[in-house]
Amino acid sequence: MRRKVSFKTRILLNFSVIIGLFTVGIILFEQQQFKNERTLSLERTLENNADIVYRYLNENSIDLQKEPERVGELLRYMPSDVRFTIINWEGRVLYDNFLDVRKMENHLKRPEVQKSIGFGNGSNIRISDSDNIKYLYYSKKYDEGYFIRLAVPYNVQLQSFINSGSSFVIYILLFFIVCILMVLYFSNRFSRSLKELREFSLSVRNDVKIPASFVFADDEVGEVSADIVENYNLLQENRRKLAAEREKLLQHFQLSEEGIAIFSKDRREIYANSHFLQFLNIILDNPTLEPELLFDDPVFGEFVDFLNIHPREGNMFSKRIEKSGRQFNVRIIIFEDESFEFYISDITKSEKTRLLKQEMTNNIAHELRTPVTSIRGYLETILNLYDYDEENSERIRGFLDRAYTQTIRLSELIQDISMLTKIEEAPDRFELEQVRMNELLNELSNDLADKLNENKDNFLVNVNDNVVIYGSRTLLYSIFRNLIENAISYGGENIDIVVRCYNENENTYFFEFYDTGIGVDEKHLVRIFERFYRVNEGRTRKTGGSGLGLSVVKNAVLFHKGSIVAKNRPEGGLHFLMTFPKFLQ
Template sequence: MASTNRFRNNLLFFYSAVFFFVAILILGYLYSREKDYRISTLNEELLNVAKIVNNYILFNRIPDTGEYGKIDSLVKLLPQQNLRITVVDNTGTVLYDSSVPDWKTMENHAGRPEIIKAGSSDFGTVVRTSGTTGNNYYYLAKKFKSCFIRVAVVYDINVANFLKAKLLFLVIILVFFIALGFVLFIVTNRFGEAVTGLKDFALSLGSEKPFRTDFPKNEIGIIGARILEMYNNLLRTKNELSNEREKLFSHLNALNEGIAFFSEDKELIFSNNHFTHYMTMLTGELSLLPSDILRIPEFVQTREFLDTALSTLTTQGDIRKTEYNVSNNGKYYNIQCVVFNDRTFEIIISDITKTEKNRIIKQQMTSNIAHELKTPVASVKGYLETLYNDPEMDRKTYKYFIKKAIAQTDRLGFLINDISLLNKIEESAGSFQTERVKIRKIVKDVSNNFKSAIQSKNMKVEADIDDDIIIKGNKSLIISVFQNLMENSVNYAGEGTTISIKVYNRDKRYFYFSFSDNGIGIPEKHLPRVFERFYRIDSGRSRKSGGTGLGLAIVKNAILLHKGEISVRSKSGGGTEFLFSLPRMN
């Protein structure tokens, strides 16, 4: 507010000073012009009288007769009162004076100021006291051919007032200027507000914040308001672009891919965190910067592509791209390079280790499935061919081969069911419905399923599961977990072993289970891989026991589907222990 008043006051003072100066000049000029006009009017009137007197003298041949007294009769006829008419010859001798009866005795007037002026110009005027009468006169002298004729009026208050400019006129002019000054004040005030608003706006530009002010409704105010509107729109657009830029950078940094943008001169413009990380993982060097990427041997293919693409890129809208895979230390990466039509380019590094390993696993799994299917199919085929080629086979042998063929088809069915279950867990996890599952009952049912096998191997099951151990899960999958763990122990732990099942811990979300046996155990080197599909400690282990090689893989995937965890370890006293968690039913 102080800034606004200061500028307005300075502007008002400047314009007021200029206005006052101009007003004084104009008033002075008008006053002088008015005064000159009145003097000119008086002079014209006196000159007319002088000309009348001169014409009278010439008409009556007074210079020849010397009868200058006749002029008295003319003076009486003149409409002007109190005029003093004097006739002076060229030598200064007074020939006639209407106000002095004894004019012949008057002194020589050649030295009178008005006579001197009239001799050198058209006429001469002066205000002075008469040396003859002692009165103040306004004199006007005019030189004619044979004499000077001087006309004078008594310089009294009336004449003095007549010669002065009329004050009323000056007052009117002054009032006009005061009104004009008031208008100037209003205009200056509004102009000052507009200019101050523009100044405040200019000072606020560095803050990059929206500016708000009310401009006056004049031309400058309209211009200022329009500029302010454009600025705020540009600032809003800039802020929106800045926000979008930050979102883009945040998005690029949140991507799992490493991405970097480069200029036409191969100078780095932007790179995200993953780009630097993947470069380090690929090369093993910690001191590399994203700008060093084109000097790395692993990216020689990218460098060669860029050299070719940048030298041949001419068509508008033409975009060049290359893509290839590299690997290092068991990690797989996909490298993409895209050259845009403005000759800038981007390099994208994607970690495809999981995808690539899944592909390898699927290849291995396909190979394993084919291998696992081949054995029972070949066995069934062999048994059937034997029966077909020996129709005279005795009844006992015939039944033996039929029984073996049925066993292999059962094994084939189990294998197909396990593969189907694994695929369903991995690809259609949402299709499994959850419910309240009592673990004590599940363990009891599973133990009963293996009762004959357990008894035949002189094994024992110790289950320490309370009735309140209730989980939220899919019942069939939970049965598969305990079924496969039980089958694994029964088949491989050895005779006379004890199987122990218990809850060793719990919290608000999970129950923590231990499933162990004190059998022959699993060698340490095999423990990390026991959950892999078709993995066998020895090549014939599963086949001899009738297993599919997928049991522990099903266990792990079923527990992971329930958001639990599972691990395996060798017990200090011998045997194997599986530790896993399952979600509680709240």
């Protein structure tokens, strides 16, 4: 089995290699610099010697073609290891102090000669073909028609120079040793903290209790390790809390009377409680224990279509499904990560109760409406035919007026109760259409003209012809009729009643309705939409009404997915602010 190298050893080896390479690089770089400087120094020396030879030849008028041997007189002034050669511009060697010129080949192609042709002087380091010794050659061109070339053995001159830099090499080696010792020191400190963190990790993995005296090294790594441990403890605590919450959620799902299933983005089951499988098997034709099969059944086709919509306007879709004599409300909620939940509720019992309640309310309203209508008709006939000359006629007529007023109130009460019941229990029975609000409000003004004139009230409409709401014409008519009748009954005489569409955006109309009457006390504003709630001060029962008008208004607004709030106007009167979506969703 291969032995694992410790972190400390890896740090020490890696940094030692890096420092070693850096040290060797410095030595090689400095030696190259020394070598280049020494070469330049030798070239300058050789150039001075070439100039000395040139001056000697000119001062002594030596003809190199006829008497080249006279050049040898300079040898006593030259170092013994210096070789100099005179070459004419055609490359023929005229003089060489080491070799017989008659045996020497043409030197025009020599590198140092070629450089001096182009630049006036040039140098080259190479091994001589004549004696196999490495030389530094230096050549200089002169106008008299020849080149003077000098050469010295290169390795002999350089060796003494390298020896002179031995102190620098020793300094670099000392630098290397100090760096290694520093790396060793810091790796020991760093590995100590890592070792402590490793011991803590193993203790956690093996579920060994951590002693209270356990602390990390007092350095930066130790502080980081302590932070890691603290975050680990927080993570463990959060995991315990999350597990407890998950257990609560699962218990809630299991005890819930709804069928609940959670699916991933790729429509794989994550969780499904027993009620979901039970309800699903009632809805599907073939029993199954795999909730994913619902996506292949046509009954859930609309839900699959909703999942496939991108982008979608909302994240929820619901539908009622009836199967085997039972009714289910099915809804789907999609989350941001495209996972989603299915809910199936068995509403068979509640639906039967609702239908029974609706039927009972309708029956009561129907049974009351017939006798009340008859009584109202009789009273109207009696009032029209009554003989005013009979004794006690005023008293009897007063009783008849009261009876007639009460039948009217009872008729309105039955009508409002029927309207509220229909809104709450059977909203699908209202026919939806495009309603032009200006046309509806003008129709309403005509219908209530007698009441407005009797009270000397002015009804003002400020709604453009292009304001169109998609909704129930019956309910929209009922909203504004109840508001107007409420203002007529309780606002006082000779007031203005105003309805205005004061703003709109892409999706919503903003309406206001107000009167310039007496308003209501602030403490009653939060309750005026409650059923049968009456404001006693200034609004008594003598004005009539069912006590359900504003409740009908609020429920009708909510039916249209709108909102309504009431407040007093600073100038006097009651002010209603309403919103209506342009399209019902």
